[in-house]
């Protein structure tokens with residue numbers, strides 16, 4: 352079987368051909384145009400999309416992976432940020448006052464599984480989301496420093512995380 356495979360590879364891939372393996376990056380699905388946001392919209396981000404030329408981009412929406420529907424009521428932290436959620440504290444509710452923390456934990460764990468499946472070392476995540484925020488999240492209605500649940504689990508597993516702003520030049524960054 353092995354020798355057959357090697358003949359087959361030699362025929363279709365002559366040795367003078369160079370195969371370049373692109374790095375694989377996990378990306379918040381909404382940044383790539385998928386309509387997975389809580390309100391059924393997307394957050395298409397052209398500089399992130401343009402990375403397709405150089406990298407293999409894997410779109411992931413942790414909130415959908417955690418079992419939440421789209422559209423869904425918006426969620427926010429009532430205390431702390433993603434690190435407390437991962438410690439088991441139920442600190443995420445939606446605007447119907449329902450505790451959604453377990454969905455966010457599950458989605459984060461599934462996103463981490465995908466990183467392990469594809470040996471992903473970098474993730475580009477949507478800023479300010481309770482799942483994906485890398486520098487800022489909403490604590491009740493106030494924008495504050497903190498990290499979302501998925502951003503936290505990825506970072507604590509040595510995956511480099513950055514937001515859509517981090518890949519822009521400083522003068523091109525969104526507020």
Ligand code: SF4
Nearest residue numbers: 380381412477480483
């Ligand atoms: S969970 Fe992340 S990928 Fe999904 S809609 Fe929110 S920001 Fe986008």
